[in-house]
Amino acid sequence: MTKRSTCRLAAPAPGTGVQLRAGGAPLDASVAEAAADWFTRLHGGAATEAEKKSWSQWHDAHADHARAWQHLQSITGALQGLNADGVGYRTLHAAPASASRRRLLGLFVGVGTAAGASWIVTRTPQWQQLAADYRSGAGERQRHTLPDGTELLLGTRSAVALNFARPERRVRLLQGEALFTTGHPPGELGELPFVVETAEGRIRALGTRFTVRQNSGKTQVAVFEGAVEIHPVDASPGSTPLRLDAGQVVVFERTHAHEPGAAGERELAWSQGQLWVDNQRLDDFLVELGRYRSGWLRVDPAVAGLRFSGVFPLGAEGGVANTDAVLAMLPSSLPVQVRWRSHWWVKVEAAHAGSH
Structure with missing residues (x-):
């Protein structure tokens, strides 16, 4: 091997714990x-x-x-x-x-x-x-066509990596959420199973349209056409995969899946540029809204537990979500005010007496 200029890696410093x-x-x-x-x-x-x-x-x-x-x-x-x-x-x-x-x-x-x-x-x-082969930024929704014809829609702050080599067409959801409408190409590629991987396991598509969301320690899957099979990564040996049919949604962890429920418009809302709220706490809502924007977004503990419902528009596909407009709507639904120091620093507080 001929000598060439390379990046030298220093030996680990004593006590640092760094080990190749x-x-x-x-x-x-x-x-x-x-x-x-x-x-x-x-x-x-x-x-x-x-x-x-x-x-x-x-x-x-x-x-x-x-x-x-x-x-x-x-x-x-x-x-x-x-x-x-x-x-x-x-x-x-x-x-x-x-x-x-x-x-x-x-x-x-x-x-x-x-x-x-x-x-x-x-x-x-x-x-x-x-x-990542494809990724979206804060507030973005991106649509892509994969090499097998599968339609992929990425939600905010989402990323996937692809590997379509035998024995399967594999998509790794690295973060965020995605809507898949699987393709059926002719020939050898179309014969390979279509699988989505998350940190908690594998979802095998059975000719389908479905969403997958990577949460902290959990994966949510909702099926709208066809069916999928779910394999938690640390499930007991010999356990039967969970079959999820159209109209069902489930959350699964590394060892097991929870009881499936009914999937509806709420699970598809993000793909249509909407933020769906159903009797949700204000602090949880702001955590979700924070996925669509950059900067500092906080809530006063005095109003964090307030609950409300509604559907908030986020903007058209291909653009960036207008989260400022969503925040401006909050005082019409709750006794709160939104305090702005800048676009990047926002706090939701209790409304002053007489202001709501």
Whole structure:
């Protein structure tokens, strides 16, 4: 392997607890650096036959080399080859070589397995940005057509990563919510099962239209056409998947699914540019509204428990939700006032006597 300029990774400082790992075991920094260098070179698309032969010799020279390579392959699998316009693809493949190697080297820090990589992707904003093929910002709704013809609608602050390689068409919901209308392409691609993954498990589509929302420690699924099968990731071995039919909604955790309920307009409201409120506490409402805007949004504890109902318009698809207008409507429904220091700093307080 010829020498080239690389990003040097310093040895972990004593007492910092930082440890390079791959496959669940510690890894020497020089091996991680070499693996990142080879990965960048080979996936850049310009590797010569001589370089590929040199890589093969390096890979087979030591078990640690093969372990480091497999570690990178398993973690970056969602980024490879499918969507050349995706954020993750561009971030890893279009970045300068040194920057790309730095990102790859970071994948060895504190992550020993593919499951650990999944944890990073779903819990850390930086890795959500790296892994996502499609993502939306605060207050946005974005519509995309996937390679198999599936229609994808992303809600606010949402992100997905795609992997349509055999044995399935897999979409990983990294954060937020999405509406899927599955496609049925002819040929080999159409024969692959369509699966949505979240931190809590897998949802297999059975020719359907459905929504999936990633909450903290829970996933919500609502079906509007067809059916889905739900497999919690830590369900008891041999347990039967939950079948969810059109008109049903369910919340499931890593070990089990809750009792299904009736799905209706409330579950689809976000996809139609609406925020649906049904006897909801004001503080919970503002948490949800905060997903649609940036900045500081708080509520006075004196009015946090007030309950109300309503349907609030958020704006047209392709634009940014007008949350200021929603906040301005609150005093007409509740004895509150909205105090603005700026667009980025808003507090909802009790209305002054005589102001409501």
